[in-house]
């Protein structure tokens with residue numbers, strides 16, 4: 024099994040955490056998002072993923088894009104341990120939180136959006152930072168409120184789940200983009216806790232073969 028990814032891509036980070044959690048052996052194939060005009064745009068990669076985004080999972084004849092689709096595929100193929108534990112109510116809450124971060128927040132802060140803001144719309148660095156601060160705050164305020172209702176040791180109850188898989192990379196990105204995080208005590212506490220888990224530690228961007236300093 025191959026995972027095409029980039030060390031500090033949040034969506035690739037999600038897939039790595041899920042693969043590690045399920046103890047699945049895989050080969051990591053780096054796709055540099057900035058070198059050569061972005062290797063994600065090269066024809067060979069676009070044949071695997073016409074969106075020109077990472078990650079892509081290749082499992083024999085199966086070629087999959089979208090990190091959540093990849094994770095659901097892994098979940099079905101390797102159900103134990105599960106990233107969607109519990110009864111329908113709990114699983115619904117897990118999916119909702121995962122989508123809040125992966126479908127609502129991440130697309131607004133993605134590289135191509137930031138590049139478009141800078142290159143086409145000619146926003147200043149300050150305006151771009153304002154954009155990032157705004158969308159992180161919109162998302163994290165609501166996320167914190169949701170955590171008040173559903174969290175325990177982890178995002179939903181006391182079991183590690185897909186919601187935690189999505190939280191970790193988004194917190195990493197927030198720190199990378201110097202977003203203010205002090206207003207989110209639950210987000211911070213859970214992030215701190217899950218970072219100690221071995222399957223999360225090993226998925227950290229700095230530990231990947233394509234990591235740069």
Ligand SMILES: N[C@@H](CCC(=O)N[C@@H](CS)C(=O)NCC(=O)O)C(=O)O
Nearest residue numbers: 032033034076077078089090134135
């Ligand atoms: N919804 C997609 C998002 C994929 C995505 O946006 N990947 C980013 C890195 S986190 C990317 O490849 N960006 C390249 C670009 O913007 O050109 C997923 O979850 O897989």
